[in-house]
Amino acid sequence: MKRGLIVILSFILLLPIYHASEISTLEADGDIGYRQVGLIWSTDSPTEEGTIFEIWISNETIIETANATKHSQVMVGNVSGISQPVMGEWYDDCQYNFGDTEWIPVHRDLDGTAVVPPGTIGVNCTLTGIPSGTEIHLAVLLVNPSNESILSPSISSSSTSSDEEIIVIETSPYIFAIGSIALSIMILLFMLRWMDYREGRTTSRFAHIYIAPAILALSVLTFYPVLYGIWLSFTNADQSHLGDQSFIGIENFITVISTSGFFRVTGFTLLWSVVNVAAHIGFGLLLAMALNSDDLRGRSAYRTALLLPWAIPSYISVLVWRGLYEPAGALNDFLGTDLNLLADPNGARIVVILVNIWLGIPFMMMSISGALQALPKDMYEAAEVDGINKFSRFFYLTLPNLKSALVPLSLLGFIWTFNMFNVIYLMTDGGPNLDFDGPGSTDILITYVYDVAFRDGSYGVAAAWSVVIFLMLVVFSWTYMKKTNATEAVT
Amino acid sequence: MISSKKSFSSVLHDDLASRWYIPAEVESLRSLYPIVVIINFVSLVIFILRDDPDLIFSSTMQIVVSLVIVLLLSKLNQGQRFIRDGVIAISGLSLLLSVLQFLSGPQIIIDYWIMGWSSIPALFVIYSVSKPIVTLWASGNQTTRSAELGLYRNRSVTRFHGKIFRHIALLHAVAFVILPILWILDVALSPGNSLGGGFFDSVTMEHFNQILSSESFWIWTRNSVIVSIGTTILGLALAIPAGYAFSRFKFRGRDYAMFSFLLVQMFPGVIILVPYFLVMKALGLLNTSVGLILAYSVTALPLCVWMLKGFFDTVPKELEEAALVDGCNQNQVFWRIILPLSLPAVAVTALFSFLAAWNEFLLALTFNTSEEMYTLPVGLASLISSTGQAWGDFAAASLLVSLPVVVLFVIFQRFLIEGLSAGGVKG
Numbered sequence A: 001m002k003r004g005l006i007v008i009l010s011f012i013l014l015l016p017i018y019h020a021s022e023i024s025t026l027e028a029d030g031d032i033g034y035r036q037v038g039l040i041w042s043t044d045s046p047t048e049e050g051t052i053f054e055i056w057i058s059n060e061t062i063i064e065t066a067n068a069t070k071h072s073q074v075m076v077g078n079v080s081g082i083s084q085p086v087m088g089e090w091y092d093d094c095q096y097n098f099g100d101t102e103w104i105p106v107h108r109d110l111d112g113t114a115v116v117p118p119g120t121i122g123v124n125c126t127l128t129g130i131p132s133g134t135e136i137h138l139a140v141l142l143v144n145p146s147n148e149s150i151l152s153p154s155i156s157s158s159s160t161s162s163d164e165e166i167i168v169i170e171t172s173p174y175i176f177a178i179g180s181i182a183l184s185i186m187i188l189l190f191m192l193r194w195m196d197y198r199e200g201r202t203t204s205r206f207a208h209i210y211i212a213p214a215i216l217a218l219s220v221l222t223f224y225p226v227l228y229g230i231w232l233s234f235t236n237a238d239q240s241h242l243g244d245q246s247f248i249g250i251e252n253f254i255t256v257i258s259t260s261g262f263f264r265v266t267g268f269t270l271l272w273s274v275v276n277v278a279a280h281i282g283f284g285l286l287l288a289m290a291l292n293s294d295d296l297r298g299r300s301a302y303r304t305a306l307l308l309p310w311a312i313p314s315y316i317s318v319l320v321w322r323g324l325y326e327p328a329g330a331l332n333d334f335l336g337t338d339l340n341l342l343a344d345p346n347g348a349r350i351v352v353i354l355v356n357i358w359l360g361i362p363f364m365m366m367s368i369s370g371a372l373q374a375l376p377k378d379m380y381e382a383a384e385v386d387g388i389n390k391f392s393r394f395f396y397l398t399l400p401n402l403k404s405a406l407v408p409l410s411l412l413g414f415i416w417t418f419n420m421f422n423v424i425y426l427m428t429d430g431g432p433n434l435d436f437d438g439p440g441s442t443d444i445l446i447t448y449v450y451d452v453a454f455r456d457g458s459y460g461v462a463a464a465w466s467v468v469i470f471l472m473l474v475v476f477s478w479t480y481m482k483k484t485n486a487t488e489a490v491t
Numbered sequence B: 001m002i003s004s005k006k007s008f009s010s011v012l013h014d015d016l017a018s019r020w021y022i023p024a025e026v027e028s029l030r031s032l033y034p035i036v037v038i039i040n041f042v043s044l045v046i047f048i049l050r051d052d053p054d055l056i057f058s059s060t061m062q063i064v065v066s067l068v069i070v071l072l073l074s075k076l077n078q079g080q081r082f083i084r085d086g087v088i089a090i091s092g093l094s095l096l097l098s099v100l101q102f103l104s105g106p107q108i109i110i111d112y113w114i115m116g117w118s119s120i121p122a123l124f125v126i127y128s129v130s131k132p133i134v135t136l137w138a139s140g141n142q143t144t145r146s147a148e149l150g151l152y153r154n155r156s157v158t159r160f161h162g163k164i165f166r167h168i169a170l171l172h173a174v175a176f177v178i179l180p181i182l183w184i185l186d187v188a189l190s191p192g193n194s195l196g197g198g199f200f201d202s203v204t205m206e207h208f209n210q211i212l213s214s215e216s217f218w219i220w221t222r223n224s225v226i227v228s229i230g231t232t233i234l235g236l237a238l239a240i241p242a243g244y245a246f247s248r249f250k251f252r253g254r255d256y257a258m259f260s261f262l263l264v265q266m267f268p269g270v271i272i273l274v275p276y277f278l279v280m281k282a283l284g285l286l287n288t289s290v291g292l293i294l295a296y297s298v299t300a301l302p303l304c305v306w307m308l309k310g311f312f313d314t315v316p317k318e319l320e321e322a323a324l325v326d327g328c329n330q331n332q333v334f335w336r337i338i339l340p341l342s343l344p345a346v347a348v349t350a351l352f353s354f355l356a357a358w359n360e361f362l363l364a365l366t367f368n369t370s371e372e373m374y375t376l377p378v379g380l381a382s383l384i385s386s387t388g389q390a391w392g393d394f395a396a397a398s399l400l401v402s403l404p405v406v407v408l409f410v411i412f413q414r415f416l417i418e419g420l421s422a423g424g425v426k427g
Helices: A002-014 A172-199 A207-232 A251-257 A262-291 A299-311 A314-325 A330-335 A345-373 A377-385 A390-418 A421-427 A445-455 A459-490 B002-020 B024-050 B053-075 B081-103 B109-129 B132-139 B144-189 B206-213 B215-248 B254-266 B269-282 B289-313 B317-325 B330-341 B343-359 B362-367 B376-383 B391-411 B413-424
Strands: A023-029 A036-043 A052-058 A069-076 A094-097 A114-116 A122-128 A136-143 A149-151 A155-157
Touching: A023 A136, A023 A155, A036 A136, A052 A122, A069 A122, A094 A114, A172 A207, A172 B269, A207 A459, A207 B215, A207 B254, A207 B269, A207 B289, A251 A459, A262 A299, A262 A345, A262 A390, A262 A445, A262 B144, A299 A345, A299 B144, A299 B391, A299 B413, A314 A330, A314 A345, A314 A421, A314 B144, A314 B376, A314 B391, A330 B024, A330 B109, A330 B144, A345 A390, A345 A421, A345 B144, A377 A390, A390 A459, A421 A445, A421 B362, A445 A459, A445 B269, A445 B362, A459 B269, B002 B144, B024 B053, B024 B109, B024 B144, B053 B081, B053 B109, B081 B109, B081 B132, B109 B132, B132 B144, B144 B206, B144 B391, B206 B391, B215 B254, B215 B289, B215 B330, B215 B343, B215 B376, B254 B289, B269 B289, B269 B362, B289 B343, B289 B362, B317 B330, B330 B343, B343 B391, B343 B413, B362 B376, B376 B391, B391 B413
Parallel strands: A069 A114
Antiparallel strands: A023 A036, A036 A122, A052 A069, A052 A136, A094 A122, A136 A149, A136 A155
């Protein structure tokens, strides 16, 4: 009896303490950086374990979460044993405090979710990916451990740092470089023309003038950037050192080689290129041979249909295939399966390769078709009279005769596939497993270079990657040509 | 002596006809059945992914049965009638299995395809192996005469089977090509952003209306049109004189200049991307059409120069010489004679550079990052991103964007491919 009373009394006493926290203040700051908005909020009482703060974002005032998008979330939970990265290592980084002015970086659990300990009062988050100059509305939804949710009032802000880089680059060195290149090309052409004139070649009076625009454009817009890129790879150029970059020797190349996953991404790029080119040539040859018959009914209709993957803009085909492979997409309907290949590293690798195979077959088919039609017909007739079966005809007549066409085609295909950016970028963007520092599981070299240059802003390192890729391609092409020529000389 | 020679030749004759003769049906089946085994493997994989134990079992049985058929077909020879009977019996078993599989209920289109591949080859085996001519051959009772007739008949049968095989292979390839296109048409025409569902079960034009009335689509189209037309004009202005000079004149530095055009084609775009971006940034050409036009026309320049040089080479030199004798100067020859004559070639080159600029993605993504300067590729890709999954709108827009391009490509395919192989493979 007495004990019951104590229990009830203590309940009544404890009730106010257990009242769920609510958001008491909410402030936004648009002036903290490029495409960033800071959001600071505090609760009226220490938060309990299990509470979740969800940050919602919208173009209009947020009254309910239905008209908004969830930006990120912060969980209140047990932080012991959870890593606590330094500020700036994560996107959408947050800090917390216990009601005082000391801000502590949040912890990150294995999924990368921000975790703060129970008792937290204030949270200060840096929201990234906010387009500059547009007004956005923000609200914090507080979800109690008992799953009740309370939406804070909506506030508005905008990221004030302009989309233009803050650093103004000195234009004059570039103008000077381009101008001097253009001038020296002009002088060179003029000298060549004068020499020709002195020797009395009358037909070539206009020749140098005719090629001048093309040569000028080529040197200013191709050779100059290439040389500039090679120089960049030896400098510390990045987003903050642009215009005043300085020579740092081979440091960038060391960074490239020591990137975690350098060999993985190179290996996958090689696998990707070899499998794709082999499939392109194999299927292309098969289809070209199937089409290579004069009395095939509907031949031009087949040809036109099979050309479609080449005719359709590749970015559209890639996005369409991405839709097909989505869990809700038609592939699962079509096969009656329940797959999510894009979420699995190996599945995603297979998928991107399949999509690129689909894209590349028509080019090879048409090129091989042209080469097949050039083969002499009487050779096959003689073989048929001699009773050679069709497999031997293929291996001893068709393939050796196509070799002179297949060797340059395969090399060209290899270089193209090696640098095929669209498929990977649009299908997976290097995912599904994106490491913060290093290539993702479906990244190939060129997509990773893009990330290094335009997501990290490390232009010097990216230029070093480009030089490394170029050297790889040169070495490969040289060896390939050498090997194929060598076998030709033997046979 | 003479008689023995005669008998030797007749022995040889008999031997050859019967040794050489294998009915074309058996040959065709020998090359068909390994493919059937592969397709059964594919269906087994599908059933494993679908996690349907009954179908996995029956498909495994199918693989075993077709492997046995492959084995028996390779052993099938003259005078081995029991193997022939075995082939028929096992094919009957395969047919029975596929009928059982069919009775368990096909659910979706692919099931019909799988069933077709497990039953039709079996039917084909039963039909062709039980033909009298194969029976006679397998029983070993054939005469030389019938073997000779059979060899004669083989030619037409082989050709007929070859044709059917070609059609089957091509139809499969066409289905593989067409299915994604049909699907995107379905997505564009079905309401909401659903990706799955039945084909064309509810048709609506809402996505087309939405895209055609959206402001950003027209902005992207305008940007793309400006960039593509600018690229075409600038590219041609640079490429035509250069192609003409390379085709007609001998001058100091010609070989070096032509080599530099080849060299550029071998550079992978990646080595240029970063410095290109920085130079454009320094010159203030990011987020402008001019930057993209400059970049695209130079990227396409080598190929255009090589294509045009190839075309100019085919214009007879005598025409120019006659005009020069008649008092034209070199410029007049070029403008009044060569250019009008090679107008079709110029048109194809123009189409090529237009298409290249219309479809380019990477440079447009890198250079023009503000939304009002997006070209169509980047704009369309932005419909499908981490923030939005507007599949219906994307499907409608992509159909609108690719239709004219595909039509142009298909109409001019012969010229485009010739030009590309002239520039691409030779160069």
